[in-house]
Amino acid sequence: MFKKVLIVEDQEIMNQGILNTIKELNIPDFDYVMYCDEALSRIKTALEKKSPYDLLIADLSFEKDHIPQQIRSGQELISEVKKVQPELKTVVFSVEKKAKTIDDLYKKYKVDGFVSKARRDGQDLKSTIRKIFNGEIVIPQEVINTMRHISSEFDVYDMKLIELLAKGLKQNEISTYLKEHRMTPYGIRSIEKRLNELRDSLGAKNNIEMIVTCKDIGLI
Structure with missing residues (x-):
């Protein structure tokens, strides 16, 4: 000892x-x-x-x-x-x-x-x-x-979506940002679909709850 x-x-x-x-x-x-x-x-x-x-x-x-x-x-x-x-x-x-x-x-x-x-x-x-x-x-x-879950479910694109949401950007503004930075998909429907998937993955009822969860586990 x-x-x-x-x-x-x-x-x-x-x-x-x-x-x-x-x-x-x-x-x-x-x-x-x-x-x-x-x-x-x-x-x-x-x-x-x-x-x-x-x-x-x-x-x-x-x-x-x-x-x-x-x-x-x-x-x-x-x-x-x-x-x-x-x-x-x-x-x-x-x-x-x-x-x-x-x-x-x-x-x-x-x-x-x-x-x-x-x-x-x-x-x-x-x-x-x-x-x-x-x-x-x-x-x-x-x-x-938790880290296994994050690494398997979240990529750079996902992290950017959550980061932009946390900054208060609306989906049309996120779409513009992604297009300007050549990150795909940048269509509003595609963004909305992926956000739904991320919320389900984290067990969040809405975007605010998803952002809070991501902050709690240190993602943002």
């Missing part, structure tokens, strides 16, 4: 829950901080002392207060940490729900696991840490399912 863990979380109640999980896993050495700047500083200091952390658990969102910070998000922190200790195993523990945002954590920031803050998050966190220690990359199944 991991020997030294750094927890970065600005909510004390959440910190206590994570600490309980760490203790249940019999991890002997752990620290927790509430600020990303301090987290990066501790990681650098641990490296200099040749006593590095081997697991980082971090939230994504941090509330602003009277103490100014250079690093303002979990993504920024992970990016900076990977520059100084690229091999450090990383778990994101967050309320984030957008599948695209979570997917980016793996593809862009190379995290090893994501745990959603929920009722059973202690058990999920414990399971995720164990799997990561055994060499696994732990991706929530709901994220895998």
